[in-house]
Amino acid sequence: MTPPATITTTTTSILLLLFLTLFPSVTLQQQSDLDSDCTNRWIHIRHLPSRFNLDILTNCSATYHPFSDDFCPYISNHGLGTKTHNQSHSWFRTDPSLLELFFHRRMLEYPCLTADPSAADAIYLPYYAALDSLHYLYGPDYNSSSQHGLHLYNFLRYHDSPEIWLNNQGHDHFLVLAGSAWDFSQPLGNDPPLWGTSFLELPEFFNITTLTLESRAYSWQEQSIPYLTSFHPPNLALFDSWAKRVRRSRRTTLMLFAGGGGISSTPNVRRSIRLECDNSSKIENTTQKTNNQYSKFCEFVDCSNGICEHDPIKFMKPMLHSSFCLQPPGDTPTRRSTFDSILAGCIPVFFEELSARKQYGWHLPEDEYHEFSVMIPKEEVVFKGVKVLEILKGIPRSVTRKMRDKLIEMIPRIMYRKHGSSLGLRTKKDAFDIAIEGTLQRIKARLDDVADK
Ligand SMILES: *[C@@H]1O[C@H](CO)[C@@H](O)[C@H](O)[C@H]1NC(C)=O
Numbered sequence: 080m081t082p083p084a085t086i087t088t089t090t091t092s093i094l095l096l097l098f099l100t101l102f103p104s105v106t107l108q109q110q111s112d113l114d115s116d117c118t119n120r121w122i123h124i125r126h127l128p129s130r131f132n133l134d135i136l137t138n139c140s141a142t143y144h145p146f147s148d149d150f151c152p153y154i155s156n157h158g159l160g161t162k163t164h165n166q167s168h169s170w171f172r173t174d175p176s177l178l179e180l181f182f183h184r185r186m187l188e189y190p191c192l193t194a195d196p197s198a199a200d201a202i203y204l205p206y207y208a209a210l211d212s213l214h215y216l217y218g219p220d221y222n223s224s225s226q227h228g229l230h231l232y233n234f235l236r237y238h239d240s241p242e243i244w245l246n247n248q249g250h251d252h253f254l255v256l257a258g259s260a261w262d263f264s265q266p267l268g269n270d271p272p273l274w275g276t277s278f279l280e281l282p283e284f285f286n287i288t289t290l291t292l293e294s295r296a297y298s299w300q301e302q303s304i305p306y307l308t309s310f311h312p313p314n315l316a317l318f319d320s321w322a323k324r325v326r327r328s329r330r331t332t333l334m335l336f337a338g339g340g341g342i343s344s345t346p347n348v349r350r351s352i353r354l355e356c357d358n359s360s361k362i363e364n365t366t367q368k369t370n371n372q373y374s375k376f377c378e379f380v381d382c383s384n385g386i387c388e389h390d391p392i393k394f395m396k397p398m399l400h401s402s403f404c405l406q407p408p409g410d411t412p413t414r415r416s417t418f419d420s421i422l423a424g425c426i427p428v429f430f431e432e433l434s435a436r437k438q439y440g441w442h443l444p445e446d447e448y449h450e451f452s453v454m455i456p457k458e459e460v461v462f463k464g465v466k467v468l469e470i471l472k473g474i475p476r477s478v479t480r481k482m483r484d485k486l487i488e489m490i491p492r493i494m495y496r497k498h499g500s501s502l503g504l505r506t507k508k509d510a511f512d513i514a515i516e517g518t519l520q521r522i523k524a525r526l527d528d529v530a531d532k
Pocket residue numbers: 129130131134135138141
């Protein structure tokens with residue numbers, strides 16, 4: 080549903096006001112943060128003209144194409160969207176593509192900001208890159224998709240204190256691109272493009288660290304960070320009460336798949352899962368079930384056509400009651416649902432390494448996957464008749480309990496706590512904190528590398 084234009088404009092003006100008034104209060108807060116040592120952690124936020132960020136939000140109702148939704152409803156609460164209910168404090172109707180806005184908001188309360196770019200260890204570009212791609216992907220600028228980002232480069236390099244860029248030739252700059260790298264790596268010279276923009280293919284941006292939701296298999300400039308989920312607690316008590324609920328929740332379903340697809344007749348892992356799930360209800364009345372303590376082997380939550388996207392209750396409840404959550408690849412290898420399932424303590428089952436293990440190394444250490452997830456190669460399922468259900472049934476409850484404890488321990492690392500959250504909750508590193516830590520380390524390594532040459 081599209082809000083009337085006047086309401087949208089009012090919302091946006093309020094939002095702009097909020098942004099403009101943010102800085103002073105944030106500065107006060109950071110001064111009270113006495114125990115934070117900022118050595119090697121200074122970040123400068125580059126001032127960009129509003130056409131690179133806020134104007135893009137103002138244009139949120141420009142629907143270029145039936146497939147590109149009006150994103151105005153998700154802008155509120157600095158990109159977290161509206162609360163799921165009036166009484167809810169931690170749950171929002173969040174759209175992952177608003178990470179660029181939310182990240183910007185969180186950046187403003189980062190404790191080690193400096194106004195002096197030459198004193199900074201890293202330089203953040205508040206450019207809403209994926210939101211700005213919509214008019215290339217779906218709109219009037221389709222035929223110039225290879226230009227996506229060049230206006231930013233020209234601004235940095237030639238118009239606004241060029242020395243800030245030239246100081247380190249861009250190696251110290253970073254930005255967030257809230258999408259899959261595949262959508263932004265259209266080879267140059269494909270005009271009109273087959274799909275996507277060329278943002279990540281432009282040599283102008285090779286030196287910049289880009290935080291994406293999904294990277295290419297062999298990437299140079301991008302690093303994946305977790306999708307925005309719907310859980311954004313403002314304080315420690317609310318976080319703890321969720322963790323307790325996850326720990327105590329009775330898991331009555333063995334495996335769950337929340338998603339769409341799988342209805343085509345060509346062999347693929349979604350289709351295999353769907354068939355197995357349909358099939359499992361037929362054997363449910365046998366004695367096997369009672370031995371296993373599960374009242375259901377498989378649950379399928381139909382999320383086709385994006386019907387679950389802004390309605391977390393649809394999938395979070397079933398996830399809380401399931402032991403395993405299947406994460407088959409779709410159009411691309413990664414899914415937001417991986418992070419939803421971690422939040423729910425539902426053990427993710429992966430079918431390829433690119434779905435998570437080869438992506439989120441900063442947030443979910445590569446060598447710990449066996450402690451909190453299950454890997455079943457998709458080829459074995461699709462072509463060798465391996466049954467997901469049989470494998471999962473064979474995992475004893477004592478093992479799933481251990482894996483769940485590990486998942487619960489990892490929840491803070493993949494969630495984005497609410498902006499302005501309590502100091503108590505800030506003691507837990509969240510997805511944002513870890514992304515910043517990783518970025519600073521990476522930029523340091525880059526700069527050392529360049530200096531060596
Ligand atoms: C906003 O939309 C108008 C009309 O489509 C367009 O001319 C303008 O460039 C857009 N601004 C931004 C910042 O995308």
